[in-house]
Amino acid sequence: SSYLISFRFVSFAYSHHHSAQTKYIISHQHYRMRCSYVLFVVVLQLGLGTAFQQRRIANSVAFTRTDERVIQRPSTCLWQASVDRQTVWNEKYQELVEFHKKNGHLRVGRNSSLYDWQRIQRRKNNGMKGYSPLTDDQVRLLDEIDFPWVMTPYETRWDAMYQELVEFKKKHGHLRAKYGSSLYVWQTVQRRKRNGMKRYSPLTDDQVRLLDDIDFQWDANRET
Numbered sequence: 001s002s003y004l005i006s007f008r009f010v011s012f013a014y015s016h017h018h019s020a021q022t023k024y025i026i027s028h029q030h031y032r033m034r035c036s037y038v039l040f041v042v043v044l045q046l047g048l049g050t051a052f053q054q055r056r057i058a059n060s061v062a063f064t065r066t067d068e069r070v071i072q073r074p075s076t077c078l079w080q081a082s083v084d085r086q087t088v089w090n091e092k093y094q095e096l097v098e099f100h101k102k103n104g105h106l107r108v109g110r111n112s113s114l115y116d117w118q119r120i121q122r123r124k125n126n127g128m129k130g131y132s133p134l135t136d137d138q139v140r141l142l143d144e145i146d147f148p149w150v151m152t153p154y155e156t157r158w159d160a161m162y163q164e165l166v167e168f169k170k171k172h173g174h175l176r177a178k179y180g181s182s183l184y185v186w187q188t189v190q191r192r193k194r195n196g197m198k199r200y201s202p203l204t205d206d207q208v209r210l211l212d213d214i215d216f217q218w219d220a221n222r223e224t
Contacts, residue, residue, distance in 0.1 A: 085132075089138065092113075092114070092117045093138075093141060093142075095114060096114055096117070096118070096145065097145060099114060100145045100146075106118070106145065106146070106147065106148060110201060110202070110204070111202065113205070115204065116204040116205050116206045118147075118148075119151075119155060119204065119206060120206055121134065121138075121142065121147070122149060122150075122151050122155065123159070125139070125149060126151070128159065129163075158207065161182075161183070161186045162207075162210060162211075164182075164183060165177075165183055165186070165187070165214065166214060168183060169214055175187065175214070175215070175216060175217065187216070187220075188220070190203065190207075190211060190216070191218055191219075191220060194208065194218055
């Protein structure tokens with residue numbers, strides 16, 4: 001029936017959405033999603049509501065109890081995402097512990113994934129928007145290896161300019177800062193970093209993700 005086809009399609013779409021959402025949270029370590037993605041979720045939820053309503057109506061018309069057992073399938077989306085995030089965190093922490101044992105410090109190279117991970121922990125500890133806070137146990141574990149909680153001047157400057165750019169987009173709806181302004185110059189520098197221009201240190205994966213999240217235009221010539 002058309003109801004069965006609709007329900008199976010929506011169920012498949014929901015399963016795909018759950019998997020994609022979990023991977024997004026683990027990869028980005030935050031919950032900010034683009035408007036197009038949020039719109040997809042809203043439409044999907046409306047479709048689910050309609051499909052489940054049709055299912056309840058069909059069951060009320062033709063229902064025969066054959067077993068007194070009631071089998072429920074609990075929603076595991078949030079729980080699974082939490083477990084996956086903790087697993088990833090533990091793996092990176094152990095990698096940092098091994099680095100500390102081998103080198104006696106935590107000054108990893110800027111191109112290392114551990115450098116990016118340490119930046120994220122400092123952002124979490126400082127309560128940066130879009131990042132889930134660290135647990136007390138995570139803070140304790142990091143303290144045990146003398147984790148450097150104080151952000152470097154470069155990190156502080158970059159995060160401050162990024163937040164300024166986020167606020168600019170919220171206010172104007174675009175990222176076209178005035179020519180010659182500090183935001184204009186900063187965006188130019190980020191493009192040069194991404195393109196590997198000499199004399200510029202490369203952006204970290206986390207910085208690239210943050211800029212992608214606000215639809216940063218990497219090609220200045222394509223800005224409209």
